[in-house]
Amino acid sequence: MTTIDTRPPKLVADGLSIEYQVKRSGERFQAVKDITFEVSPESFTCIVGASGCGKSTFLSAVAGLLPYTGGSLSLDGRLITGPGNDRAVVFQTPALLPWRNVLGNVVYGLELRGTPEAQARVKAQEMIKLVGLAGNENRFPHELSGGMQQRVNLARALAADPELLLLDEPFAALDAITREVMQGELLDIWQKTRKTALFVTHQIDEAVFLADRIVVLSRGPGSVVTAVVDVDFPRPRTDAVRRSPEFLAKVDEVWALIKG
Amino acid sequence: MTVKSDESATPKRRSRNPRDAALAWVRRGEWEPVLGVISVTALLVLWQVAAWTGLTNELYSSSPIGIFEAGKEYVTSPDFVTDLSVSGQEFVVGVGIAVLVGIPLGLAMGWYRWVNAMLDPIVTFAYASPRVAIMPLLTIWFGIDKTSKVALVFLMAIFPIVINTSMGVRQIDVALLRVAKSFNASDWKICRTVILPGAVPSIISGLRLAIGVGLIGIVVGEFVAATAGIGHMMQEASGRFQTDLVFVGLFLLAGTGVLLTSLLRRLEKKFEVWRPSLNS
Ligand SMILES: Nc1ncnc2c1ncn2[C@@H]1O[C@H](COP(=O)(O)OP(=O)(O)O)[C@@H](O)[C@H]1O
Ligand SMILES: [Mg+2]
Numbered sequence: 014m015t016t017i018d019t020r021p022p023k024l025v026a027d028g029l030s031i032e033y034q035v036k037r038s039g040e041r042f043q044a045v046k047d048i049t050f051e052v053s054p055e056s057f058t059c060i061v062g063a064s065g066c067g068k069s070t071f072l073s074a075v076a077g078l079l080p081y082t083g084g085s086l087s088l089d090g091r092l093i094t095g096p097g098n099d100r101a102v103v104f105q106t107p108a109l110l111p112w113r114n115v116l117g118n119v120v121y122g123l124e125l126r127g128t129p130e131a132q133a134r135v136k137a138q139e140m141i142k143l144v145g146l147a148g149n150e151n152r153f154p155h156e157l158s159g160g161m162q163q164r165v166n167l168a169r170a171l172a173a174d175p176e177l178l179l180l181d182e183p184f185a186a187l188d189a190i191t192r193e194v195m196q197g198e199l200l201d202i203w204q205k206t207r208k209t210a211l212f213v214t215h216q217i218d219e220a221v222f223l224a225d226r227i228v229v230l231s232r233g234p235g236s237v238v239t240a241v242v243d244v245d246f247p248r249p250r251t252d253a254v255r256r257s258p259e260f261l262a263k264v265d266e267v268w269a270l271i272k273g
Numbered sequence: 274m275t276v277k278s279d280e281s282a283t284p285k286r287r288s289r290n291p292r293d294a295a296l297a298w299v300r301r302g303e304w305e306p307v308l309g310v311i312s313v314t315a316l317l318v319l320w321q322v323a324a325w326t327g328l329t330n331e332l333y334s335s336s337p338i339g340i341f342e343a344g345k346e347y348v349t350s351p352d353f354v355t356d357l358s359v360s361g362q363e364f365v366v367g368v369g370i371a372v373l374v375g376i377p378l379g380l381a382m383g384w385y386r387w388v389n390a391m392l393d394p395i396v397t398f399a400y401a402s403p404r405v406a407i408m409p410l411l412t413i414w415f416g417i418d419k420t421s422k423v424a425l426v427f428l429m430a431i432f433p434i435v436i437n438t439s440m441g442v443r444q445i446d447v448a449l450l451r452v453a454k455s456f457n458a459s460d461w462k463i464c465r466t467v468i469l470p471g472a473v474p475s476i477i478s479g480l481r482l483a484i485g486v487g488l489i490g491i492v493v494g495e496f497v498a499a500t501a502g503i504g505h506m507m508q509e510a511s512g513r514f515q516t517d518l519v520f521v522g523l524f525l526l527a528g529t530g531v532l533l534t535s536l537l538r539r540l541e542k543k544f545e546v547w548r549p550s551l552n553s
Contacts, residue, residue: 104448108446125457153547
């Protein structure tokens, strides 16, 4: 079952620390103290931890939106110094441009990167179909449900064809039913595209269902990696996996690690 | 059973029955403008009756029919063309420059803290002060020709545009900025795809205010010093006790204001197809 991956890791975080400058007092607040782990190519990695432990902070640093203050962070062997075409983010809130329809929003990333318009539209249409929104191209964000908005958010990131797909609790605001459906669909899409994925969540069952590997963060501030857990349920995973005793055992294992 | 479900599957767009049609018309709220027409007509009739019965003195307060007659005469005279073109030019050039300068300035003030820190005291002071009071100075600087009125209209119109634009920029959803930045967007592209479209509703509010104060600028400017223009005509008519003609000028200005505001409303609607409507 486990084939040894001899390829170099996609993403390497080595002793990463991130500080915020607190505006009012001028003090420095260390959100993340020491994060060290690797992400293999074409794998699905989840980062779990309690709210406020620095998951979004870490992901922002990988996206190049936030400078880190210590350690190193490299993608394909190159240090991350800012945003780049090799990454795309699916944000926690859909963050869609309200004045653009679905097609306009999915095309947005490609447009910013200067992709020729015709080519960008073809690619966007393809992604809209992939996330199951074909036929909704002309609808505006306010006409879509929360789940549909997150599909657009996902399609926008996928259209940019990143080396590394970053997802920040994309399903946290959805109802339980929609969330399960979306998790299944995300896995289907991932299976098809095989993008290396880094997915942040505070929901342990979500992480266990999605991931090849789970990185557990300690409580903040100054969080560190408590443990790295491999999850080797066979793929493609179906909803049946969720009800298996092995699944529940894995969830318990991660729970215990988080409570520490 | 099947017939029934067929019927509900294809609801009729418009009912032929006149009573249903009338009900639908009421439900759509299309009767609302009719109320407005009724109240305006009532006011005009009252005004006319008051003049006829001698309740009011037509010499001072005029009458709808008197104004209509004076209007007909004025509009067909060569003075009308001159006045309209002079006032029109003052307004269009003044407001035009205010838009061209005000929008970029407002964008810069909303986006760059240092620009805001530098200009905010000036803008706030100028916005709060009665700017028409500067007209006597403008006449010294620019004379009694169109230029002094263009300057006044510009000064009246630019501040609401600047203030509303910068407010619109500051209200933009930071999540949208993060998205743009995550795609490595340049400042220029962020401005064009997030900031400018996001600020459009505020910019349009600013334009609406600018139109109102721009019209005030023309009239007051022409009252103070001018050789032609609608405001100038009203001033002259007032001196000759031609109350009818003063009213004609007043209605021309009011009509222009209404016309421009409704044009702006259409522009606003065009930008707002993406907004959830209150009724749905
Ligand atoms: N812009 C900021 N300035 C200062 N502190 C921040 C900022 N953003 C987040 N933090 C702090 O950093 C810690 C981690 O936040 P975050 O990464 O959002 O957590 P998570 O995503 O795991 O819930 C929290 O204590 C939060 O208050
Ligand atoms: Mg978060």
